[in-house]
Amino acid sequence: xxxxxxxxxxxxxxxxxxxxxxxxxxxxxxxxxxxxxxxxxxxxxxxxxxxxxxxxxxxxxxxxxxxxxxxxxxxxxxxxxxxxxxxxxxxxxxxxxxxxxxxxxxxxxxxxxxx
Amino acid sequence: xxxxxxxxxxxxxxxxxxxxxxxxxxxxxxxxxxxxxxxxxxxxxxxxxxxxxxxxxxxxxxxxxxxxxxxxxxxxxxxxxxxxxxxxxxxxxxxxxxxxxxxxxxxxxxxxxxx
Numbered sequence: 001x002x003x004x005x006x007x008x009x010x011x012x013x014x015x016x017x018x019x020x021x022x023x024x025x026x027x028x029x030x031x032x033x034x035x036x037x038x039x040x041x042x043x044x045x046x047x048x049x050x051x052x053x054x055x056x057x058x059x060x061x062x063x064x065x066x067x068x069x070x071x072x073x074x075x076x077x078x079x080x081x082x083x084x085x086x087x088x089x090x091x092x093x094x095x096x097x098x099x100x101x102x103x104x105x106x107x108x109x110x111x112x113x114x115x
Numbered sequence: 116x117x118x119x120x121x122x123x124x125x126x127x128x129x130x131x132x133x134x135x136x137x138x139x140x141x142x143x144x145x146x147x148x149x150x151x152x153x154x155x156x157x158x159x160x161x162x163x164x165x166x167x168x169x170x171x172x173x174x175x176x177x178x179x180x181x182x183x184x185x186x187x188x189x190x191x192x193x194x195x196x197x198x199x200x201x202x203x204x205x206x207x208x209x210x211x212x213x214x215x216x217x218x219x220x221x222x223x224x225x226x227x228x229x230x
Contacts, residue, residue, distance in 0.1 A: 013200055036221075041221050043119075043121075043221040043223040044205065046219075063177070081118060090157055101147045101171055102160040102163055102219075103158070105150075105158050106157050107155075107156055107157045108155075
């Protein structure tokens with residue numbers, strides 16, 4: 001079965017420190033990879049995506065993600081965390097060229113940045 | 116903000132009742148996908164509509180049904196509500212062209228509580 005794993009329910013980091021939110025996936029083919037962020041009582045906001053090309057993808061709000069095909073991982077990173085980054089982060093995959101498919105999400109990781 | 120709107124924001128229903136949730140797509144998008152996000156979980160794909168036809172469906176029973184209108188807005192209908200249907204329902208619009216689904220833009224969601 002196609003699946004996305006976010007092994008950490010919560011990541012705690014101090015403001016100014018680098019952060020990493022982990023994601024691995026198990027799907028057939030070459031998926032598109034996404035990160036979304038969700039603030040309380042809000043919908044999902046797109047952060048970044050990987051389709052092809054450079055393994056390091058830059059996105060919104062200073063976030064970036066590194067694609068590793070051999071490890072089937074797509075970890076989200078930021079060099080210097082802000083308190084305002086505290087939110088729920090979802091990794092998702094999409095299988096292109098398959099009619100009617102949609103995003104497959106991980107369970108989410110809560111990021112807590114302390115001042 | 117993404118330009119995707121959903122109504123109502125919150126809804127409380129009784130077990131056995133029926134509910135209709137609405138979504139207006141972002142301008143230029145021809146595809147709408149609906150997701151259910153239970154508490155503490157990632158969004159789960161319900162179904163997708165493309166040009167007014169159902170274009171794919173996740174693992175949800177037939178009492179979950181939908182419509183897409185000529186202006187690409189959409190409805191999600193749930194019959195015979197169960198307690199487990201309590202969740203945040205997210206609508207996402209996107210453009211489907213040449214078999215490729217581009218990134219999905221999410222609305223703020225409708226919080227459904229079934230008592």
